[in-house]
Amino acid sequence: MTDRRLIQSRYQLLDLIGRGGMGEVWRARDESLGRHVAVKCLKPVGPQHDEAFTRVLRERFRREARVAAALQHRGVTVVHDFGESDGVLYLVMELLEGRNLSQLLEDNKQHPLPVAEVVDIAEQVADALGYTHRQGIVHRDLKPANIMRLDDGAVKLCDFGIARLGHDIGFTSRLTGTGIAMGTPHYMSPEQISGGEVDHRSDLYSLGCVLYEIATGVPPFDMEDSWSVLVGHRDTVPEPPRTHRAELPRFFDEVVLELLAKTPDERPADAGDLRQRIALGRTGEQPQAGQARPAPPVPVATPGAGEPGLPSWTRDMTTGHKAVGAGASATAAVEHATALTAAWTTGTGQALAGGLTPEGSGGPAPSPGPPATPDGRHRAGLDLGRLGHWEEAGDVHRAVATEREQALGPDHPDTLASRYEIGFTLSRTGHTADALREFGRVAEGRARTLGPDHPETLAARQEAAYVLGQLDRHFEAHQIYAAVLASRERSMGPDHPDTLRCRHNLAFNLSRLGRLEDSYRMAREVADARGRVLGPAHPDTLVTLYEVAYALGRLERWADALETYREVARARAGTLGADHPDTLSARYEVGISLGRLGRSAEALELYRTLVEDRTRIGGPLDPETLRARHGVGVNLGRLSRWDEALAESREVCALRERTLGPGHPDTLVSRREVAVGLGWLGRWTDALGDYRAIAEIRERTLGPDHPDTLAGRNDEAHCLEQLGRGTEAVAVHRRVADLRRQRGVPPH
The missing domain is CATH 1.25.40.10 (Tetratricopeptide repeat domain)
Structure with missing residues (x-):
């Protein structure tokens, strides 16, 4: 198409910004409205097609353009206009300032994107797909090149109508000779490959492929031969993303593997629910202790001409463009599958609140x-x-x-x-x-x-x-x-790993029984034994040493706890890296210990540095970033810098409410810190509103006699006393005392 051409006496083509199998994309100026737009020009409808086919193509294009133009969502590219000019079908769309995911990976030298960015993209794409699926629209060609990350962080899906058009007019049959590209096999669902019925769950599978790639740097089935890729989609269980990149959150690992289920019924049923799961997952998860179960053996099919379930049109397919360069060969995939047949463990562990974490058994x-x-x-x-x-x-x-x-x-x-x-x-x-x-x-x-x-x-x-x-x-x-x-x-002997794991669990249980000294002594013994057997810097040794520090804190031996946490932080930085989540967690506990020792200026400096590191690694809205910022606010208060403390606590509270929800425990902790700051500034009426709201939320979610609810009611009573409303304060105190007696808890 000639540069500077005017389409329909309205759209002035300026710069060619993209070319693909279906045509070209131009930056253009809408002369009527004086704005810049993007114009996608489809390949000309030439004489190589019969008249009936051309008529069908034009009608389908108009129908799908209308569908695309009707979509109104922040996560979907806006279609302004469409039509035909000199045999060229065109779409006029908003001009997006940003990079598609394929370009972002290429900009990143084929390395995966930051974890926080990956999770944010996942949530935004799921939100957009949830909207389009509710409109009855299936994309059919979701891939990194069709997902834009704008300069302001927003994510947009592109080419809805075009992808549907390609399916409806049968690219797999009558148009294969025109040079129009097939769907890219790295992101095609098994039902697309087999020629089966396709619905919105096919988009979810493609989304799983995209998320897998931007999170790990490689597609789930990264073979150079297109047939092997297709067979991989159909037959091979993908490796969990965390096998490529351990710092990925566990919830993300589970979500992606569900999206990549072979049959649609095994995938999430709804993109809207998927978005909610991702949003909840972003609230943060505690690492599970013990051994994780490895994936089951992975069946890998050998490609061949007689493979069932693959239509004939796949035989001459090229591999197609993927977002990053070549990865593992089919041979490497088979070798990895063999490794996955290793023994599994029957035991498991779940992180419990506070103290030693029990570990699974073999x-x-x-x-x-x-x-x-x-x-x-x-x-x-x-x-x-x-x-x-x-x-x-x-x-x-x-x-x-x-x-x-x-x-x-x-x-x-x-x-x-x-x-x-x-x-x-x-x-x-x-x-x-x-x-x-x-x-x-x-x-x-x-x-x-x-x-x-x-x-x-x-x-x-x-x-x-x-x-x-x-x-x-x-x-x-x-x-x-x-x-x-x-x-x-x-x-087995006293130093067998299973024996030490059991002793670790026993130490944890002792802390739950209130036997803190016994818990500390046993944890210390386990840490020393693991140090001898596994080495002083082994992760299992450091897990128990971390719990030694926790026990020391509960015993109010904060100086010893501080030194132990510092020892763990140094060792983890040396073996796992300075940016590993476990290293950063130990640094956070160093700050807690400093604060408890009255060294708030040092704690403040530590938390500010930790905020910078957490922001760089996980982003400003990551729950761990906000936790470190909470530490900043607490220590500003301890230094009597209450105006700064209140401002910091309010901002963290607002961010937690937005990302975690108003009833999340972390949000309520921040809201209490806001109330504390208001009280220190003499604004007791405002503080009372926050204290009451916290207690009411906890009463609804935890029950009226839960310790956290009762603590909230005590805060409310203290605030009433400060306001001179003694009668109301006494009534609240009596209610708390009655509830404590019902629970069998002695009054304070």
Whole structure:
């Protein structure tokens, strides 16, 4: 097309800004409205097509252009106008200032984008897709080049009507000879590849491919041969993104793997719900202790001419453009798949609030088997659990357990392995009492068949103790942990990793029983033993040493806690890196200890530096960035700089309310800090409003007798006293005392 051409006496083409399989994109000036726009000119409808086909093409173009123009959402490119000029179909769109995701990856020298940016993009794209899907619109060609990141941080989806047009007029058949490009195979869903029915869940699969790439630097199936890519989409379970990049949040890992499910029914049902999950995930997650379960064995198909499920049009496909350069070969993918058949562990751990974190126990490896066998379905259940589908995983394990029990007997190791997994899924879905019964049954069966000291028996007993802790039955948990520890020491020795893991859990449980000195001594012993066995800088050693510091803090030995946290921070910086989340967490606790020791000026300086590092790594809205900023506000207050403290606390509170929600515990902590600042500035009426709001939210979400609710009511009473409203304050104090008595808690 000639430069400077005027289309329809209105749109002056200025600069060519893009060229693709379907045509060209120009920066243009709308002479009627005096604004700059983007004009996409489709390839001319030439004489190579018969008249009937050309008529269909034009009609479909007009229909899809109208659909695209009707979309009104901040995350979708606005279509202003469309038409035909001298045989050229054109769309007039808003001119976007920014870079598409493909360009951003290329700008970043093929390295993945920052984690905070990846998660932000995921949330914005999910929001836009949720809107378009509610309008009944499916994109069909979602890829990095069709997602724009604007200079102000907003994300826009492009080419909705064009992608639908390409599908409707059959690029896979009649237009393949015109030079119009196929969909890029790196981002195509299995149902697109197989020629099956396509709906909004195909877009979700493509979104999973895009997020995988911008988060890891490579597409989920990164083979140079297009056929291998297509077969990968159809048959191969993708590696979890965190295997490429450990700092990715666990919730993001789970979301992407769900999006990449092979069948549409296994993917998230709705992009709007997906956006909410991502938004909640951005509130931050605590790392789980113990060993994570590796992915199940990955079946890798060998490409061949007779592959079922791939239509004939795929045979001569080129690989197509992907956002970054070449990655692993098909051979490397097979080698990695083989590595994933390594043994899995039956144990698990969940981070508990405060104190030592219990760790999972070891377990057996299942025997291999095809998916049709109980062993194959057992592995499928493990896979569902790894993806967070705990209810479905439980159903699979229950069915396999029933089949195994009928065929092998109730005490066969395979039957008990299924029962063990049932218990695990029950504990993850909140059915802790049922989980306890299941683990008890497994422990008894394994004791009969394998012996009371067998590692698998002890693993089941240890999980039972863990569930007892979830049920606040810490004395019973302590008895089991102590017995399991004695058995492990007898059969494995005092320094075996499983023995040390059990001692770590026992130390944690002692802290829950209020036996702080005993908890500290045992944690210290475990840290020393792990240092001897694993090395002083091993992550497991540092996990326990971190908990030693926590115990010291609870014992008010803050000087010792400070030195221990500093030791952990130095070691983690040397082994994991200065920017690793665990290193930054230790630095945060150093600040806590400094504040408790009255060294608030040092704490303030530390937190300001930590804010800079967290912002650089995770972005200004990352929950950990806001947590560090909260520390800044607290220490400004301790230094009696209350005007600055109030301003900082208000800003953090507003950001937390926007990103986490008004009822999130972190938001409420910030709101309390605002109230504290108001009180110190003598603005007790304003403070009272905040204190009451905090107590009411906690009462609704936690219950009227929860310790945090009662603490909030005490704050309210103190504020009433400052305002001279003693009668009201006494009434609140009496209510708190009554609720404490009902809980069996002695009054302060």
